[in-house]
Amino acid sequence: MPRGIRLCTYILSGRARHIRSMTTTLHADCALVAGQWQRDVRVSIDAAGRIASVHTDALPQAGDQRLSDRVLLPAPGNLHSHAFQRAMAGRTERRSGANDSFWTWREQMYRFVDRMTPDHLLAVAALAYVEMLEAGYAAVAEFHYLHHAVGGAAYANIAETTSRIVAATETAGIGLTHLPVLYQRGGLDGRPPAGGQQRFACDADRFATLMSAARDVLARTRPDARLGVAPHSLRAVDSGGLKLAIELVQGGPIHIHIAEQTGEVDEVLAATGLRPVQWLLEHVPVDDRWCLLHATHLDDAEVASLAASGATVGLAPVTEANLGDGIFRAVDFRDAGGRFGIGTDSNVRIDLAEELRTLEYGQRLQRRSRAVIADDDYSNGRVLFDAACAGGAAALGRASGEIAPGNWADLLTLDRTRLDLAGVTGDGWLDAWIFSAPGRVVRDVWSAGHHRVRDGRHVEREAVEAAYRRTLAELTG
Numbered sequence: 292m293p294r295g296i297r298l299c300t301y302i303l304s305g306r307a308r309h310i311r312s313m314t315t316t317l318h319a320d321c322a323l324v325a326g327q328w329q330r331d332v333r334v335s336i337d338a339a340g341r342i343a344s345v346h347t348d349a350l351p352q353a354g355d356q357r358l359s360d361r362v363l364l365p366a367p368g369n370l371h372s373h374a375f376q377r378a379m380a381g382r383t384e385r386r387s388g389a390n391d392s393f394w395t396w397r398e399q400m401y402r403f404v405d406r407m408t409p410d411h412l413l414a415v416a417a418l419a420y421v422e423m424l425e426a427g428y429a430a431v432a433e434f435h436y437l438h439h440a441v442g443g444a445a446y447a448n449i450a451e452t453t454s455r456i457v458a459a460t461e462t463a464g465i466g467l468t469h470l471p472v473l474y475q476r477g478g479l480d481g482r483p484p485a486g487g488q489q490r491f492a493c494d495a496d497r498f499a500t501l502m503s504a505a506r507d508v509l510a511r512t513r514p515d516a517r518l519g520v521a522p523h524s525l526r527a528v529d530s531g532g533l534k535l536a537i538e539l540v541q542g543g544p545i546h547i548h549i550a551e552q553t554g555e556v557d558e559v560l561a562a563t564g565l566r567p568v569q570w571l572l573e574h575v576p577v578d579d580r581w582c583l584l585h586a587t588h589l590d591d592a593e594v595a596s597l598a599a600s601g602a603t604v605g606l607a608p609v610t611e612a613n614l615g616d617g618i619f620r621a622v623d624f625r626d627a628g629g630r631f632g633i634g635t636d637s638n639v640r641i642d643l644a645e646e647l648r649t650l651e652y653g654q655r656l657q658r659r660s661r662a663v664i665a666d667d668d669y670s671n672g673r674v675l676f677d678a679a680c681a682g683g684a685a686a687l688g689r690a691s692g693e694i695a696p697g698n699w700a701d702l703l704t705l706d707r708t709r710l711d712l713a714g715v716t717g718d719g720w721l722d723a724w725i726f727s728a729p730g731r732v733v734r735d736v737w738s739a740g741h742h743r744v745r746d747g748r749h750v751e752r753e754a755v756e757a758a759y760r761r762t763l764a765e766l767t768g
């Protein structure tokens with residue numbers, strides 16, 4: 292059987308398994324509910340995958356799924372992913388010039404993109420999403436810019452690659468906020484997209500058609516899927532493009548890369564006289580629907596005005612370290628009342644605990660101090676985990692981030708039998724998981740009520756991994 296058909300058959304069978312038809316009730320010895328650690332917690336999940344009720348100090352009843360020796364937590368959303376880049380992970384660590392940088396990495400990425408077919412994209416994204424679930428994420432905001440065929444010609448179905456992303460989320464069973472990217476130009480000087488960028492490029496009409504087609508595709512998938520939009524960056528989109536994106540998304544989430552590299556700050560400053568975040572806040576009505584990705588290089592005024600805007604800052608500390616971006620002003624932004632969340636971006640590593648640990652360690656190395664993100668009441672692990680939950684929910688526009696009636700049943704458990712979790716309790720479980728436990732201590736993950744990770748392993752890992760291995764052989768052969 293040709294590989295494409297084999298994948299399609301597999302995906303169709305996967306889709307059938309995602310139809311929930313029953314209510315489920317979980318009983319956990321301990322759980323984090325509405326910001327408090329509670330004992331004997333019963334969580335009922337309705338047929339649609341939403342939390343119907345939460346009861347504390349409740350005895351287990353017949354038919355309950357018992358979560359013994361586990362801690363039940365809300366599962367955060369991953370607020371930033373380029374799934375296709377998972378296949379490049381670990382393959383860009385050779386020096387490509389005297390000064391290897393984000394910009395030389397980007398050239399490698401463009402060359403890689405030119406090998407990728409829609410079938411490849413499906414297989415790579417499915418593996419990335421399986422790994423995200425295993426790491427503890429229940430949903431993903433996919434910042435999707437690989438729209439067209441090599442050279443920039445549209446596929447017969449303009450939403451071809453969007454369909455593959457949606458199929459990959461169905462295979463893995465992860466919640467999706469899909470963000471089609473608007474990419475108009477190769478730089479602030481207005482030069483046209485060139486080389487690998489041609490696969491991303493859209494003018495206004497093409498992008499409007501693409502957004503409409505994407506909306507149709509999402510209407511046929513899980514009910515928790517959402518459509519957002521992603522004007523790529525101030526380099527790639529002009530003010531007319533920003534206006535268009537805001538119109539087309541009809542109230543959905545809006546994500547943009549911004550101030551990730553000092554080179555980008557310099558380019559925007561030279562072209563407009565303003566720094567990138569300053570320019571955006573002065574020209575566009577940024578509010579809590581917005582997620583500004585990275586925002587690494589901010590001055591004091593930008594820290595204050597960005598926090599006041601209500602937007603979420605989307606951090607991806609492992610990718611930011613890998614690409615040498617710099618260190619986000621997390622403490623200043625937190626003190627100004629700003630909200631941030633966590634994503635996996637290039638997917639060079641897919642590990643929620645590592646993202647949170649890397650964020651804290653960057654702050655420590657910069658400030659030569661310890662327990663930087665912690666506050667007077669809560670530990671590092673607790674503050675970081677709460678931020679990931681709240682920031683992920685806001686950025687994905689997803690009712691989640693807390694174990695509460697009405698939210699999607701996005702849940703995870705930590706395995707309390709693991710040595711590193713022995714002898715601790717409450718926030719200590721989060722600290723032990725994030726800062727000390729080797730490997731993964733995430734034992735179960737549910738996404739909108741679908742129980743996709745059991746005993747630390749995704750239920751479809753074997754098949755998805757096999758398809759990924761075949762794809763990688765083609766991509767790197």
Ligand code: ZN
Pocket residue numbers: 371373434548584636637
């Ligand atoms: Zn990105």
